[in-house]
Amino acid sequence: MMLSIGVPAPEAVPSQEDLAMEGHTWTLRVCAMGGEQATVFARQHQFRVGAPVNFDRTDGAVSALEYVLGALGSDLVNGLQILARKRRVVIEQLEAVVVGELNNPLTYLGVIGETGHPGMEQVCIRVYLASPEQETTIQRLWQEMLERSPLVHTFQAAIKLELSLQVIV
Amino acid sequence: MIKAAGEDVSATQNERRCFVDQPILVGAVLYDPRVSVIWEIIRDFFETNHCAIDAVFYTNYEIMVRALVQGHLDIAWNSPLAWLDAERQLRGSCRAIAMRDTDRDRVSHIITKTANGLTGIENLRGKTIAVGAKDSPQATLIPLRWLQRQGLEPERDFQVRRFDVLVGKHGDHVGGELQAFQCLDRDEADASALLDLNWERWTRDGTVDPHDYRILSTTPLFDHCCFTVRADFPQEREQEFLRVLFTMRYDDPKHREMMDMEGLKAWVPGRTTGYTLLQEAVEAQHVFDEHPS
Numbered sequence: 001m002m003l004s005i006g007v008p009a010p011e012a013v014p015s016q017e018d019l020a021m022e023g024h025t026w027t028l029r030v031c032a033m034g035g036e037q038a039t040v041f042a043r044q045h046q047f048r049v050g051a052p053v054n055f056d057r058t059d060g061a062v063s064a065l066e067y068v069l070g071a072l073g074s075d076l077v078n079g080l081q082i083l084a085r086k087r088r089v090v091i092e093q094l095e096a097v098v099v100g101e102l103n104n105p106l107t108y109l110g111v112i113g114e115t116g117h118p119g120m121e122q123v124c125i126r127v128y129l130a131s132p133e134q135e136t137t138i139q140r141l142w143q144e145m146l147e148r149s150p151l152v153h154t155f156q157a158a159i160k161l162e163l164s165l166q167v168i169v
Numbered sequence: 170m171i172k173a174a175g176e177d178v179s180a181t182q183n184e185r186r187c188f189v190d191q192p193i194l195v196g197a198v199l200y201d202p203r204v205s206v207i208w209e210i211i212r213d214f215f216e217t218n219h220c221a222i223d224a225v226f227y228t229n230y231e232i233m234v235r236a237l238v239q240g241h242l243d244i245a246w247n248s249p250l251a252w253l254d255a256e257r258q259l260r261g262s263c264r265a266i267a268m269r270d271t272d273r274d275r276v277s278h279i280i281t282k283t284a285n286g287l288t289g290i291e292n293l294r295g296k297t298i299a300v301g302a303k304d305s306p307q308a309t310l311i312p313l314r315w316l317q318r319q320g321l322e323p324e325r326d327f328q329v330r331r332f333d334v335l336v337g338k339h340g341d342h343v344g345g346e347l348q349a350f351q352c353l354d355r356d357e358a359d360a361s362a363l364l365d366l367n368w369e370r371w372t373r374d375g376t377v378d379p380h381d382y383r384i385l386s387t388t389p390l391f392d393h394c395c396f397t398v399r400a401d402f403p404q405e406r407e408q409e410f411l412r413v414l415f416t417m418r419y420d421d422p423k424h425r426e427m428m429d430m431e432g433l434k435a436w437v438p439g440r441t442t443g444y445t446l447l448q449e450a451v452e453a454q455h456v457f458d459e460h461p462s
Contacts, residue, residue, distance in 0.1 A: 113228030
């Protein structure tokens with residue numbers, strides 16, 4: 001039976017993953033695991049998250065804030081990788097350094113007398129890319145990636161987002 | 170409601186119970202969120218030793234002292250200036266119950282560049298001295314009082330270049346002190362004031378080259394921070410807090426990290442005999458005039 005591409009066969013039962021993504025929403029489950037940590041279940045994957053913000057550099061869990069910063073950086077890095085493959089642009093090396101600041105971390109700790117808020121104030125992301133391609137090609141790829149980035153569009157409306165690309169010859 | 174001491178205590182002789190229903194509220198001024206990590210460790214230590222405490226953080230000493238005076242806090246981890254403020258506001262009805270060994274018998278130095286040829290305090294007449302924040306006991310109040318005792322009056326006999334970094338935190342951080350040294354380093358001052366511990370640390374880590382700088386004068390001994398309670402803080406709660414505090418041992422690997430982070434090798438009983446020089450400074454420099462009790 002010929003089916004239009006993208007239309008599931010009537011007898012196929014939608015999976016949990018399909019249901020989770022239906023209507024372009026994503027549903028994750030977050031469960032407290034004790035020890036002030038939570039496990040996030042996303043489709044068939046899971047990962048552990050620690051405190052919202054952590055000031056102990058030796059703490060064993062990735063904080064929620066670090067996940068957000070990592071997600072932003074990954075959005076750029078993976079966004080570039082995905083587009084590069086589609087546009088057949090060669091990228092030899094690619095990485096980003098993400099630096100985030102809160103408006104006032106002391107308010108997260110409930111310090112009496114402090115002003116401001118514990119939210120993010122600014123994120124600076126510097127992407128380093130090595131490629132044999134022409135710089136103009138890389139710049140076009142970068143611009144297209146930014147235009148199509150869900151997290152860049154989300155965060156640039158809320159905080160100061162400084163994004164830069166350094167092409168390494 | 171506080172349970173009377175002895176209620177619900179197990180028959181076991183060695184077992185302790187410390188008012189779990191009402192943790193002892195300990196206040197501290199927080200200038201750096203990383204300091205909260207130390208307090209979490211201390212809190213867990215007390216919890217393990219059956220004496221519940223809750224740390225309450227304040228942005229400056231003025232509001233923390235007010236909280237202590239008004240009874241919102243049981244114990245305040247006070248700077249020496251905050252101790253004097255609490256004593257003033259409570260009209261002496263307070264106690265210094267504990268301090269670090271490193272809070273006792275400190276000095277401050279007035280340092281200068283070796284090359285500028287200054288040999289004594291008298292050489293500072295007509296010169297500029299860089300100091301820390303206006304409320305820093307160790308980097309401003311005590312050194313200036315020391316000079317006053319030697320007959321050198323600030324702004325009359327020498328210029329003061331002050332670095333008011335994080336005023337309200339009584340120089341807990343070293344920002345103002347470091348900036349004062351950097352001012353000297355740039356030849357914008359002839360001398361600067363700093364705590365002896367910072368002189369030791371900075372000559373060790375390269376911030377200050379001990380060949381290029383020398384100590385011109387050293388203040389008399391003074392004491393630093395202390396745990397402060399109001400006079401009406403129940404003795405049994407105070408004793409329970411101190412019992413746990415004094416069980417910390419530097420030779421216990423489980424305690425050492427915490428003690429290193431707090432900068433001590435032992436907790437010792439509180440005393441107030443080391444605040445005389447600061448008290449003089451407070452009066453001579455009218456520190457509390459803006460905040461009458």
